[in-house]
Amino acid sequence: MTAAxxxxxxxxxxLRTYFYARSKHSFVRAVDGVSLEVGHSETVGVVGESGSGKxxxxxxxxxxxxxxxxxxxxxxxxxxxxxxxxxxxxLDKFVKVEEQHGRVMVVHKDDSGWxxxxxxxxxxxxxxxxxxxxxxxxxxxxxxxxxxxxLTEAIRLHxxxxxxxxxxxxALYWLERVxxxxxxxxxxxxxxxxxxxxxxxxxxxxxxxxEPSLLIADEPTTGLDATIQSKIVDLMEELKSExxxxxxxxxxxxxxxxxxxxxxxxxxxxxxxxxxSAQLVLGEDASIKHxxxxxxxxxxxxxxxxxxxxxxxxxxxxxxxxxxxxxxxxFFARCNQVTPExxxxxxxxxxDLREIAxxxxxxxxxxxx
Amino acid sequence: xxxxxxxxxxxxxxxxxPIWQKYALVDLLYVAYGLLIVALVLVSYxxxxxxxxxxxxxxINIELLMASPLSDGYLLGTDFLGRDILSRLIMGIQAYxxxxxxxxxxxxxxxxxxxxxxxxxGGRIETVIVYFTNLIDSFPRLVLILLVIAAFxxxxxxxxxxxxxxxxxxxxxxxxxxxxFLAQKSFIEAAIALGLRTRVIIMxxxxxxxxRALLIIQATLGMxxxxxxxxxxxxxxxxxxxPVSSWGNMVQSGANxxxxxxxxxxxxxxxxxxxTILGFNLLGxxxxxxxxxxxxx
Amino acid sequence: xxxxxxxxSQLSKHFSRHRSMFSALQRNRRAEIIPAVDNVSFYLRENxxxxxxxxxxxxxxxxxxxxxxxxxxxSGKVIFDGRDxxxxxxxxxxxxxxxxxxxxxxxxxGLNPKMRVQSILSEAVSVxxxxxxxxxxxxTRMLLDQVNLKYSxxxxxPSELSGGEKRRVGIARVLAVGAKxxxxxxxxxxxxVSIQAHMVNLLRELQKQLGLSYxxxxxxxxxxxxxxxxxxxxxxxxxxxxxxxxxVASAARHPYTYILW
Numbered sequence: 001m002t003a004a005x006x007x008x009x010x011x012x013x014x015l016r017t018y019f020y021a022r023s024k025h026s027f028v029r030a031v032d033g034v035s036l037e038v039g040h041s042e043t044v045g046v047v048g049e050s051g052s053g054k055x056x057x058x059x060x061x062x063x064x065x066x067x068x069x070x071x072x073x074x075x076x077x078x079x080x081x082x083x084x085x086x087x088x089x090x091l092d093k094f095v096k097v098e099e100q101h102g103r104v105m106v107v108h109k110d111d112s113g114w115x116x117x118x119x120x121x122x123x124x125x126x127x128x129x130x131x132x133x134x135x136x137x138x139x140x141x142x143x144x145x146x147x148x149x150x151l152t153e154a155i156r157l158h159x160x161x162x163x164x165x166x167x168x169x170x171a172l173y174w175l176e177r178v179x180x181x182x183x184x185x186x187x188x189x190x191x192x193x194x195x196x197x198x199x200x201x202x203x204x205x206x207x208x209x210x211e212p213s214l215l216i217a218d219e220p221t222t223g224l225d226a227t228i229q230s231k232i233v234d235l236m237e238e239l240k241s242e243x244x245x246x247x248x249x250x251x252x253x254x255x256x257x258x259x260x261x262x263x264x265x266x267x268x269x270x271x272x273x274x275x276x277s278a279q280l281v282l283g284e285d286a287s288i289k290h291x292x293x294x295x296x297x298x299x300x301x302x303x304x305x306x307x308x309x310x311x312x313x314x315x316x317x318x319x320x321x322x323x324x325x326x327x328x329x330x331f332f333a334r335c336n337q338v339t340p341e342x343x344x345x346x347x348x349x350x351x352d353l354r355e356i357a358x359x360x361x362x363x364x365x366x367x368x369x
Numbered sequence: 370x371x372x373x374x375x376x377x378x379x380x381x382x383x384x385x386x387p388i389w390q391k392y393a394l395v396d397l398l399y400v401a402y403g404l405l406i407v408a409l410v411l412v413s414y415x416x417x418x419x420x421x422x423x424x425x426x427x428x429i430n431i432e433l434l435m436a437s438p439l440s441d442g443y444l445l446g447t448d449f450l451g452r453d454i455l456s457r458l459i460m461g462i463q464a465y466x467x468x469x470x471x472x473x474x475x476x477x478x479x480x481x482x483x484x485x486x487x488x489x490x491g492g493r494i495e496t497v498i499v500y501f502t503n504l505i506d507s508f509p510r511l512v513l514i515l516l517v518i519a520a521f522x523x524x525x526x527x528x529x530x531x532x533x534x535x536x537x538x539x540x541x542x543x544x545x546x547x548x549x550f551l552a553q554k555s556f557i558e559a560a561i562a563l564g565l566r567t568r569v570i571i572m573x574x575x576x577x578x579x580x581r582a583l584l585i586i587q588a589t590l591g592m593x594x595x596x597x598x599x600x601x602x603x604x605x606x607x608x609x610x611x612p613v614s615s616w617g618n619m620v621q622s623g624a625n626x627x628x629x630x631x632x633x634x635x636x637x638x639x640x641x642x643x644x645t646i647l648g649f650n651l652l653g654x655x656x657x658x659x660x661x662x663x664x665x666x
Numbered sequence: 667x668x669x670x671x672x673x674x675s676q677l678s679k680h681f682s683r684h685r686s687m688f689s690a691l692q693r694n695r696r697a698e699i700i701p702a703v704d705n706v707s708f709y710l711r712e713n714x715x716x717x718x719x720x721x722x723x724x725x726x727x728x729x730x731x732x733x734x735x736x737x738x739x740x741s742g743k744v745i746f747d748g749r750d751x752x753x754x755x756x757x758x759x760x761x762x763x764x765x766x767x768x769x770x771x772x773x774x775x776g777l778n779p780k781m782r783v784q785s786i787l788s789e790a791v792s793v794x795x796x797x798x799x800x801x802x803x804x805x806t807r808m809l810l811d812q813v814n815l816k817y818s819x820x821x822x823x824p825s826e827l828s829g830g831e832k833r834r835v836g837i838a839r840v841l842a843v844g845a846k847x848x849x850x851x852x853x854x855x856x857x858x859v860s861i862q863a864h865m866v867n868l869l870r871e872l873q874k875q876l877g878l879s880y881x882x883x884x885x886x887x888x889x890x891x892x893x894x895x896x897x898x899x900x901x902x903x904x905x906x907x908x909x910x911x912x913x914v915a916s917a918a919r920h921p922y923t924y925i926l927w
Contacts, residue, residue, distance in 0.1 A: 049858035299863035559776030
């Protein structure tokens with residue numbers, strides 16, 4: 001990676017978002033020390049299964065976590081041409097964390113103080129500088145208002161096009177740009193009259209109409225039909241090259257990530273276990289990968305497997321329960337690449353992210369020491 | 370500042386936790402209080418039924434008018450005719466207990482039958498039942514009751530039948546909605562696909578497991594409403610007539626003496642009404658929270 | 667020659683949508699007819715898996731439910747294990763249901779949230795047979811073994827289970843009654859990739875062990891290709907192409923199939 005003098009667009013540092021399970025008197029460590037970067041005009045994909053914390057991480061960036069205690073630590077530095085800010089600035093005075101043996105034991109949090117301060121920071125950024133699209137687009141749209149009205153409302157709010165004429169023009173422009181069919185007709189339609197794919201296009205239009213610097217896409221293709229999924233990915237590819245927007249793309253669908261992402265982060269159990277360029281992380285060579293990544297890639301039916309009608313490779317055990325987080329490596333219980341030399345370490349010490357090649361980091365004792 | 374503490378040590382199974390850790394303290398208190406009241410009412414009813422009272426509730430004692438509580442064998446004192454308030458209170462329960470049970474039985478039984486038919490069968494039956502329940506719902510209960518009183522006689526049982534009928538729509542729609550919700554989650558279909566008998570599906574899965582809370586609330590709130598209805602009517606003079614005691618008419622007759630400074634004969638039954646209805650309502654509330662929140666947070 | 671376990675002949679299922687409540691009360695007045703399944707025919711043999719693909723709304727779920735007589739077909743015939751079940755009443759169908767079961771798309775279907783796994787499975791096991799408590803216990807454990815679930819899960823409630831585990835309990839429930847034909851409605855969607863792999867392997871194992879037949883409904887083409895011996899492509903209620911999986915996947919003849927793959 002060339003040394004960049006300009007700071008990355010989004011730099012998440014040691015983000016921790018915990019929830020509290022009252023019935024069990026313990027923390028659900030949904031995001032436990034995640035560090036990520038999104039550069040300018042770059043798409044970073046975050047791959048992980050349910051429970052990995054990827055969606056929570058995205059929502060933490062947007063300041064959308066309301067359940068207690070929520071975000072308890074870390075920094076999220078945002079640096080576009082227009083705005084440079086730490087999205088968690090000044091919020092640490094509302095939180096006090098007590099740790100014991102490196103494990104968070106008590107959190108004191110002033111929820112309302114935090115929310116207010118966070119709103120003051122995020123209010124001007126949300127929708128304008130950082131936009132987000134979600135899974136299940138029909139659920140994100142107001143079913144009682146036409147798509148056109150929702151779109152123009154967003155445009156009036158976030159751009160300089162305040163008059164009805166200007167905002168309508170812009171809305172139609174964007175509806176055309178997301179290749180929705182019959183934009184004029186869709187403008188006056190209600191979400192219930194549109195298919196899932198069309199709703200998602202409308203959502204993308206709404207998100208991009210304010211020309212944000214960063215787009216966060218949380219499972220944008222999940223829940224859509226297979227054919228529509230690939231169309232939406234096509235659209236996102238085009239828009240990516242046309243607008244040069246940076247995207248933080250969250251998905252459990254590896255094929256979607258591989259088509260769109262420049263760099264990929266693999267999350268498991270609330271932490272990033274591998275981070276690097278898409279070719280390296282999703283590539284063929286299993287020897288330079290985190291065991292989880294390798295197993296994940298191998299569990300997707302490939303051409304070979306289909307031809308041989310072979311059984312798929314599976315990962316033993318169940319997805320990590322983020323309440324009962326084990327002391328050592330989180331993947332230890334399911335890892336099939338533990339060797340006797342490192343076994344002790346794997347069981348007791350949580351590995352750090354180490355760079356095994358320029359720009360490629362892996363969190364595994366196989367590559368350390 | 371909210372404090373969140375991580376438990377040190379093993380994180381155990383929720384269902385093995387002792388009762389005071391599983392449910393909110395407030396709910397447990399509600400239920401405890403409610404059960405206490407229900408127990409008192411039951412005991413009093415039985416006592417009244419067999420006439421096992423400290424004194425004759427209708428015996429007039431001219432010597433001991435307006436005695437204050439704890440005087441000389443009269444635990445709660447006497448009223449303006451020297452009658453024992455405690456015994457009258459106990460007998461007052463006779464006025465609403467059975468009628469109340471009648472009312473809630475009608476609401477629940479008919480409501481459940483119609484609700485199950487409407488939700489399970491759907492189609493034309495559902496349409497008819499919905500019309501029917503809307504019809505009942507649109508009548509103001511008090512007007513209906515006064516009509517019944519005018520047409521027949523001020524018999525508490527007739528009144529309670531009316532109350533029962535007016536309570537049907539709530540139960541029916543609640544159950545029908547619950548069934549519709551379960552159907553949406555393919556719950557019922559899965560049970561049918563497995564081969565379970567319709568009867569089993571309805572009674573066990575739908576009613577017992579899923580509608581329990583609903584039915585308990587209806588029963589407890591219904592009882593509370595029945596008490597209120599009976600006492601109000603008696604207060605107004607339409608219900609139980611003197612010298613038989615009802616909490617309502619006790620309040621009414623004591624009212625004349627209230628402004629003279631004799632608060633107790635009116636206040637005692639009023640407090641009884643208050644605490645009893647409160648007991649039923651809180652019982653329903655607490656049980657609902659406990660049953661619905663079984664999984665805990 | 668393995669025998670044919672399911673034969674579907676010119677099956678159609680139409681839904682009518684009524685305009686207003688009044689038309690609902692009168693028979694068939696101004697109702698809109700939606701052909702969810704339109705003249706579908708195919709057959710399935712023992713120990714065979716037939717994949718059914720298509721986009722959502724194409725009718726594949728409705729076919730599954732119609733075949734299992736969870737809803738009455740509008741026309742056509744369904745012959746299960748040599749017996750015409752098209753017009754049987756619910757009473758007559760009940761004893762037959764044990765041989766043909768459905769794995770629902772919704773993970774929570776059939777799992778009463780207030781019942782522990784132990785109770786759910788005991789109930790399933792006892793639907794068609796009267797067994798003693800000891801026998802029930804043995805059978806439920808055997809079922810858990812078959813679906814690779816730990817015995818400790820017996821005391822859990824469905825809300826405490828993960829997606830994959832819920833799906834497996836659903837499968838165990840279906841196996842409990844002794845199904846021969848299983849209609850699997852999107853068994854791998856809503857599951858993570860690594861759990862999907864488990865599921866696919868499990869279903870294949872069970873087929874080998876128990877000689878099951880599957881009607882595998884899915885929109886995940888890769889998985890369908892892997893699992894099915896033959897596949898049918900549906901579009902707007904009709905089957906537009908059907909054949910051995912290899913042929914349909916590689917040498918698609920219908921334009922729609924081509925788009926899908």
